[in-house]
Amino acid sequence: xxxxxxxxxxxxxxxxxxxxxxxxxxxxxxxxxxxxxxxxxxxxxxxxxxxxxxxxxxxxxxxxxxxxxxxxxxxxxxxxxxxxxxxxxxxxxxxxxxxxxxxxxxxxxxxxxxxxxxxxxxxxxxxxxxxxxxxxxxxxxxxxxxxxxxxxxxxxxxxxxxxxxxxxxxxxxxxxxxxxxxxxxxxxxxxxxxxxxxxxxxxxxxxxxxxx
Amino acid sequence: xxxxxxxxxxxxxxxxxxxxxxxxxxxxxxxxxxxxxxxxxxxxxxxxxxxxxxxxxxxxxxxxxxxxxxxxxxxxxxxxxxxxxxxxxxxxxxxxxxxxxxxxxxxxxxxxxxxxxxxxxxxxxxxxxxxxxxxxxxxxxxxxxxxxxxxxxxxxxxxxxxxxxxxxxxxxxxxxxxxxxxxxxxxxxxxxxxxxxxxxxxxxxxxxxxxx
DNA sequence: TACTGTGAAGAACTTCACAGCA
DNA sequence: TGCTGTGAAGTTCTTCACAGTA
Numbered sequence: 003x004x005x006x007x008x009x010x011x012x013x014x015x016x017x018x019x020x021x022x023x024x025x026x027x028x029x030x031x032x033x034x035x036x037x038x039x040x041x042x043x044x045x046x047x048x049x050x051x052x053x054x055x056x057x058x059x060x061x062x063x064x065x066x067x068x069x070x071x072x073x074x075x076x077x078x079x080x081x082x083x084x085x086x087x088x089x090x091x092x093x094x095x096x097x098x099x100x101x102x103x104x105x106x107x108x109x110x111x112x113x114x115x116x117x118x119x120x121x122x123x124x125x126x127x128x129x130x131x132x133x134x135x136x137x138x139x140x141x142x143x144x145x146x147x148x149x150x151x152x153x154x155x156x157x158x159x160x161x162x163x164x165x166x167x168x169x170x171x172x173x174x175x176x177x178x179x180x181x182x183x184x185x186x187x188x189x190x191x192x193x194x195x196x197x198x199x200x201x202x203x204x205x206x207x208x209x210x211x212x213x214x
Numbered sequence: 215x216x217x218x219x220x221x222x223x224x225x226x227x228x229x230x231x232x233x234x235x236x237x238x239x240x241x242x243x244x245x246x247x248x249x250x251x252x253x254x255x256x257x258x259x260x261x262x263x264x265x266x267x268x269x270x271x272x273x274x275x276x277x278x279x280x281x282x283x284x285x286x287x288x289x290x291x292x293x294x295x296x297x298x299x300x301x302x303x304x305x306x307x308x309x310x311x312x313x314x315x316x317x318x319x320x321x322x323x324x325x326x327x328x329x330x331x332x333x334x335x336x337x338x339x340x341x342x343x344x345x346x347x348x349x350x351x352x353x354x355x356x357x358x359x360x361x362x363x364x365x366x367x368x369x370x371x372x373x374x375x376x377x378x379x380x381x382x383x384x385x386x387x388x389x390x391x392x393x394x395x396x397x398x399x400x401x402x403x404x405x406x407x408x409x410x411x412x413x414x415x416x417x418x419x420x421x422x423x424x425x426x
Numbered sequence: 427t428a429c430t431g432t433g434a435a436g437a438a439c440t441t442c443a444c445a446g447c448a
Numbered sequence: 449t450g451c452t453g454t455g456a457a458g459t460t461c462t463t464c465a466c467a468g469t470a
Contacts, residue, residue, distance in 0.1 A: 006419075007460075007461070008412070009461075009462095010461090011411075011412055011415050012408055012412060014415075015405075015407065015408045015411045015412070016392065016408070018411075019390060019391070019407070020392075023391075033428085033429065033430090034429075034430075035429085040392065041392050042392050042394070044462080044463070045429090045430095046462075046463055046464070046465095047461095047462065047463080049429095049430060049431060049432085050431085050432080050461095050462075050463090052430095052431090053430090053431055053432065057430075057431065058430095059429075059430050059431080060429080060430075060469085060470055061428080061429055061430045061431080061468070061469045061470055062427065062428045062429050062430075062469070062470050063428075063429065063430085063470065064428090064429065064430080065430090077415070077418075078411050078414055078415050078418065079414040079415055079417055079418025079419070080411065080414055084410075084414065084417075093308075093309040093312050093313065094309050094313070096305075096309065097305040097306050097308065097309035098406070100305050101305065101306070101406065103390065103406065103407050104406070104410070107407060107410065107411070109410050147417060148410070148413055148417075171416075171417060171420070172413040172414075172416055172417050173413075174409055174410065174413060178231060178315065179231070179235075180228065180232075180252065180253050180254050182254070186420065188412075188413055188416035188417075188420070190409045190412055190413055192404070192406075192409055193227075194310070194313065194315065194316070194404075195227065195231070195315050195319060196224055196227045196228070197386055197402045197404055198296075198316070198319065198321050198360070198386065199223075199227045199230075199290050199292065199319070200220070200223055200224060200227070200400075200402055201360055201384040201385075201386060201400055201402055202290055202291040202292055202296065202384075203223050203226075203289070203290050203291055204383075204384055204400035205291055205296075205359060205360075205383060205384050205400075206289075206290065206291025207218075207291070208383070208398065208400070219438075219439070221439075221440095222439090245450090245451065245452090246451075246452075247451085256440080256441070257451090257452095258440075258441055258442070258443095259439095259440065259441080261451090261452060261453060261454085262439095262440075262441090262453085262454080264452095264453090265452090265453055265454065269452075269453065270452095271451075271452050271453080272447085272448060272451080272452075273446070273447045273448055273450080273451055273452045273453080274447070274448045274449070274450045274451050274452075275448065275450080275451070275452085276450090276451065276452080277452090
């Protein structure tokens with residue numbers, strides 16, 4: 003299949019969320035126009051995004067809500083449960099593990115690691131915090147699909163290297179530093195500082211934030 | 215000034231972080247090549263991004279680390295303190311308020327709101343959780359620069375509308391729903407579900423996650 | 427008739443390649 | 449000589465516009 007751009011993939015996630023909303027509202031059919039208005043994009047964009055994967059609509063009618071939901075879930079690989087491990091038992095990690103959207107969408111946190119002995123052994127929901135030095139032994143015994151890095155920038159590369167050696171192919175990185183990794187490993191970066199600074203830039207350049 | 219793309223702005227944040235790193239390492243001068251390698255981009259991209267704002271380098275030499283840091287901080291509007299309010303005193307909100315990178319970079323959380331009476335009055339660090347119905351009175355008395363929405367999708371639009379009426383021009387939204395807002399208001403969306411689903415898509419489409 | 431699916435046009439972004447300067 | 453700054457070329461992404469069909 004042709005290479006799909008990251009923006010398309012991210013929009014597909016959005017359509018999925020909107021479809022679930024339309025479903026709750028009792029709609030059985032939806033047009034590219036309705037998806038576009040609700041999702042702040044254009045009908046052409048919606049149709050183009052979907053067309054990369056096939057023809058899911060009916061001309062003159064639109065898309066069947068349930069059918070399109072299923073197909074998108076399939077395209078996104080969301081019809082299975084993913085085993086997730088969290089590295090770093092700090093505040094961000096804690097908030098993430100407790101986040102319901104996580105498990106609701108099939109992402110199950112099966113283990114938490116930290117190198118701080120005072121945290122090791124703590125019980126988090128149903129999982130116990132383990133020593134990060136046991137990573138190799140544990141992940142070899144019970145492989146995981148996705149690793150979440152909620153650790154300081156200074157140790158992120160080292161941990162990522164170890165995860166890559168263990169065969170992990172998908173990583174969600176909260177450490178504010180660019181990480182090197184083989185091209186068959188996907189690393190998604192989430193960086194709060196970048197989001198805030200983007201807002202700072204917007205305030206700075208569109209209007210003096212103190213001028214109102 | 216010409217319109218700068220969001221990708222450029224996000225990369226500028228990255229350069230800033232790298233410059234601080236180079237500074238800690240004692241480097242006084244840096245080339246577009248070094249920034250590119252460390253930031254996983256290209257030298258041409260670095261130079262082009264910077265060139266939108268001026269000529270900060272010396273031909274044959276590179277960029278002065280301290281000088282470029284200053285100029286970038288200025289471009290990004292990071293030479294001032296921003297007053298931030300957090301709406302939603304749940305887990306995400308709690309993790310955010312405690313996040314040090316926040317205050318270190320000049321983003322000061324000055325108030326927290328919730329509509330849950332059992333949370334109102336709680337002390338969070340130095341701020342007390344307030345009733346969200348006091349939003350109008352409080353923000354009129356003491357305006358803020360940035361609002362962070364850590365609330366359910368179902369109430370996010372309503373709260374945003376109230377914030378817009380109060381003159382807030384920058385919002386960081388953690389609610390997993392597209393929000394409508396005037397074009398002079400900047401809304402940055404952070405959506406954990408999208409990040410995880412992007413990883414799911416990558417696992418699904420590059421290699422069967424169970425095949426290793 | 428109403429809306430999809432899609433080539434083709436247009437816009438935005440990235441990379442190239444080289445002139446110009448310390 | 450070495451590296452920046454920048455038009456021009458190349459590539460990717462978005463929008464247009466219309467043929468096709470339920």
